[in-house]
Each structure stands twice: as C-alpha cells, then as structure tokens.
Amino acid sequence: MENENTPIKPIATNYGLYYALFSIAVIVILYVTNMQKNLVIGTINVLGTVAVFVLAIIAYKKTNNNYLTLGQALKVGLGTAAIGGILIALYTYLHYTYIQPEFIEAMRQVQIVELQKQAANMSSEDADMAMSMLDTFSSPGFISTISVIGSLIFGLIVSLIAGLVLKSE
Template sequence: MENQTTTTKVALKWGIIIGIFSVVFSTLIMVLGLVANQGVGFVAYIIIGIGVFMAMNAYKKENNGFMSYGQGLGIGTLMSAVSGLLSSAYSFVYMKFIDPSVMDQIFKKAEADMEKKGLSAEQIDQAMEMSKVFMSPGAMFVWGVVGSILLGFVFSLIIAAFVKKDKPIFD
C-alpha cells in the first residue's frame, strides 16, 4: 500500500518550513533595527503567500495533480497557523528575553508618527499608554498567531481558487 499524503501532513511540513524562514527573516529585521519599517514588514506577507502557494502545489503533486478548493483552504490556513505559532513564539522569546530594546524601537517610531500627524502631547501620551497594553510581548504573540491565521485564510481563499483541480466525477 502506498504512503498517501494528507492535507494535515503537507500543511504541517510547510508550516514548519515557512515558520523557519519567518524566524530567520524576523531575526534579520530585529538585528538590523528595521522592526518599525512597514515596507520591510510587507515582505513577511510575501513569505506567507509563497508558503501557501508552495504547500498547495506540494499537496496537489502528491495527490495525482488534484486538490479541491476546500483542501486548499485547509492546507493554507493550517500552514499559516503553524508558521504563525513558530514565528510568534520566537518573536516573544526574542523581545522578552534576548533584546527587550526592540519594543522601545517600536514605541519610538509610533510616537514619532503621531507627532508628524500633529497630535498633542496629551493625545500621544494617552495613545502610548494604550499601545503598551496591546504591544506587550505576550499580546504580540497572541496577535501574531491570530493575524497569521487570518492572513493565511485570506491568501488561501484566493490562491486555492487558482491552484485547485477537482477530480473528474467519472474516472
């Protein structure tokens, strides 16, 4: 009996691969001090999108060229969840224990952006207090995982529409 692939196996495999790529990318961003650069952060979206596409293609290849829309949606979403869990856990450890100054970089950038928008000192202080609640390493871990799942789900909705190939009914 041949070793049949499952959507879960493929999603886990590619989730780990993309999670490792995300960890390496996150390390570069944090070490280079680019954590507050939105343009560089956009690359993370591209990494997830490529991962979703690669995972779906891998499943399709191992499944005789077939993949339903639902299978693609499940693969991409689970892959993104695994990847998000790995990269968020790494970011939590990095920001909490290895280099807590990363959080200061994020807050300084946010404060500078608010000053550019012309907010008063009182408004900036209020916004920064609120930000510190939602931008703690623990909260960022939760939002990172949730955000990865949602982003992966949206990418999967789109990518699965193009990658899917249903089995013929009469075969």
C-alpha cells in the first residue's frame, strides 16, 4: 500500500549532494589532469550520474514500503537533479570564474577563429550579433545556467526510465 507521508526531500537532498560531489570531482579531475575532454571520464561521469539517480529512486522505494509510482520516481529524480544541479552550477561558476578562467578564454578563441572563417559570408551586422552572442554563451554564468537545465533534463529522462522499470504494479 502506498504511503503518502513518505518524504521525498531527505532522499533527494542526500542523493543530490552525492550527485554534486561526484560531478564536481569529475570537473576537478579534468582540471588536474589538464584534459578538456576525455571519453573514459565522460563515460564514467554519465554512468555514475545514472547510478546516483537510480539509487535515489531505489532508496525512496525502500522507505516507502517497496511501493513506487511513476510520479514518485519523477519527483525523486527531479529533486535530486535540482539540488545537485544547483550545487554543480555554483561550483562551475566559481571554477570557471576564479580557478580556470583560461578555459573559457581558450574556448572563446576557438569560436572566434570559426566565426572569422564564416565572417566572409556574413554582413557586418550579423558578425557583430554573432560576436555578442559568443560573449554571452561563453560566460561562466551562462555555462552554469545550462548545467542546471541539462541536469534537470537528464534527471527527468533517467527517472522516467527508472520509474517505468521500478514502479510497483
């Protein structure tokens, strides 16, 4: 029987913290090893993140007398994603503002080179607008905002799949 009083918040908070710590560790590992991208670390990051969401949903199901609805799974997953995503975004902002601002600048320079290659086919107004957009999209604040949105979308997808698999009949 479903227990309507089983709180989601403590589980979402705990697993949101695990998610944030795991993701921050990945960012730090990439920074310390001086890698921008690494397929192995990226794969571990995705699998670890999926595991955190699934474990959160399983933990909720256990505290709810082994009963789980799809709606509860989505709430747990999105709660975990929101808490973790906000913490990751805060760290990401601090990391790319104070610890590794050169990464943002290097990323901007690559985009500027690409933009200059395409500038021959653009009007000066379009080129100016593209440059303005580049400044916005390559800011630590924008990257942090996108990380929260990405976290929520990823959490929704994973919790939907996990909820469909783990729900009680």
